[in-house]
Amino acid sequence: xxxxxxxxxxxxxxxxxxxxxxxxxxxxxxxxxxxxxxxxxxxxxxxxxxxxxxxxxxxxxxxxxxxxxxxxxxxxxxxxxxxxxxxxxxxxxxxxxxxxxxxxxxxxxxxxxxxxxxxxxxxxxxxxxxxxxxxxxxxxxxxxxxxxxxxxxxxxxxxxxxxxxxxxxxxxxxxxxxxxxxxxxxxxxxxxxxxxxxxxxxxxxxxxxxxxxxxxxxxxxxxxxxxxxxxxxxxxxxxxxxxxxxxxxxxxxxxxxxxxxxxxxxxxxxxxxxxxxxxxxxxxxxxxxxxxxxxxxxxxxxxxxxxxxxxxxxxxxxxxxxxxxxxxxxxxx
Ligand code: CO
Ligand code: ZN
Numbered sequence: 252x253x254x255x256x257x258x259x260x261x262x263x264x265x266x267x268x269x270x271x272x273x274x275x276x277x278x279x280x281x282x283x284x285x286x287x288x289x290x291x292x293x294x295x296x297x298x299x300x301x302x303x304x305x306x307x308x309x310x311x312x313x314x315x316x317x318x319x320x321x322x323x324x325x326x327x328x329x330x331x332x333x334x335x336x337x338x339x340x341x342x343x344x345x346x347x348x349x350x351x352x353x354x355x356x357x358x359x360x361x362x363x364x365x366x367x368x369x370x371x372x373x374x375x376x377x378x379x380x381x382x383x384x385x386x387x388x389x390x391x392x393x394x395x396x397x398x399x400x401x402x403x404x405x406x407x408x409x410x411x412x413x414x415x416x417x418x419x420x421x422x423x424x425x426x427x428x429x430x431x432x433x434x435x436x437x438x439x440x441x442x443x444x445x446x447x448x449x450x451x452x453x454x455x456x457x458x459x460x461x462x463x464x465x466x467x468x469x470x471x472x473x474x475x476x477x478x479x480x481x482x483x484x485x486x487x488x489x490x491x492x493x494x495x496x497x498x499x500x501x502x503x504x505x506x507x508x509x510x511x512x513x514x515x516x517x518x519x520x521x522x523x524x525x526x527x528x529x530x531x532x533x534x535x536x537x538x539x540x541x542x543x544x545x546x547x548x549x550x551x552x553x554x555x556x557x558x559x560x561x562x563x564x565x566x567x568x569x570x571x572x573x574x575x576x577x578x579x580x581x582x583x584x
Pocket of ligand 2: 471
C-alpha cells in the first residue's frame with residue numbers, strides 16, 4: 252500500500268484540475284468496480300453492488316477528495332516573476348523556500364520580498380514564484396496556469412510523510428477498502444471527489460446525483476501530539492479517529508455508533524474526535540436534498556496543509572479494516 256500512497260501523493264492535482272490523479276485512481280479501482288463514471292464536476296464515482304438482488308440494499312456513499320491545495324498564476328511582471336493566488340487553504344508561513352511544479356513541468360521556487368521585520372510571516376502578496384525567467388517575453392507560464400507544491404514522499408517506517416496526504420491518504424484508504432471488500436449487501440458508491448479544498452463542491456453535486464441513504468467521508472484530521480499542540484485529543488498511531496463533531500458538522504449519532512460497534516466487533520483501535528475548526532465532504536453530503544445521515548473516518552495527520560504532512564501507517568491500515576467490517580454486514584440505523 253505504501254507504493255500506492257507514494258504514487259497518489261506525488262501526483263499534482265490541485266482543486267479543479269484533478270484529471271491526473273483521477274487517471275491514477277481509475278486504473279487502480281477498475282478491476283474491482285461494478286460501474287465507474289465521471290460526473291460533470293469531475294467526481295470519479297465507483298460503484299460496487301450486492302451479489303444478486305438484495306432486498307432493502309442501502310445506498311452508501313463514501314467520499315474521499317482527490318484535490319489538493321495549490322496556487323494559480325495571477326500576474327507576471329516585466330522581470331518574469333510570477334505572482335499568484337491560493338487554491339484552497341495555503342498558509343503563507345509554509346511558503347518561503349518552497350518549490351512548486353506547474354502542469355507543463357516548469358519548476359519554480361517561492362521567493363519573498365524584503366519584509367520590515369525579517370522574522371514575520373509574509374503576506375501572500377509579498378510572495379512570488381521565480382521560474383528562472385528574466386522577462387515576461389516567451390515566459391513558460393501564462394496567467395491561470397496552476398501549480399502544486401513539490402515535495403517527494405518519505406517512508407519513515409510507521410510514519411509516512413508527503414505533500415497532499417490531505418486527502419490522497421483518504422483516497423488510498425478508499426481504494427484499499429474497495430479491493431478488500433469481498434462481498435457487500437449494499438450498493439456502495441466510492442466517490443473520489445473534486446474541489447473539496449475550495450468548499451466541498453464536488454461532494455455536493457455527487458451526493459445530489461447519487462441520493463445516498465447514508466454515508467461518510469474519509470479525510471485527514473488535525474493532531475494533538477506534537478510540542479505545545481493543544482485543543483484536540485487525537486494522536487498519531489492510536490487508530491483512525493471517528494468524528495463526532497467538527498467545525499461544520501455534527502455526525503449522525505447512529506453513524507458514529509455503527510463505526511464504533513464495528514471497531515469493537517473487530518477489536519480495532521479507534522479514537523473519538525471532536526475537532527474545533529475545519530470540516531470535510533461529509534458536511535456537504537449531510538445537507539444535500541432532504542438531508543443524509545453521515546459521519547467521517549479521519550486519519551490523524553500532523554502539519555496539515557504544509558508540504559510535509561505526516562500520518563501513521565498503522566492508522567491507515569486500521570481504517571481500511573474498519574471500513575471493510577462496516578460494509579460487509581447489514582447496517583442498523
Ligand atoms: Co485540506
Ligand atoms: Zn482534506
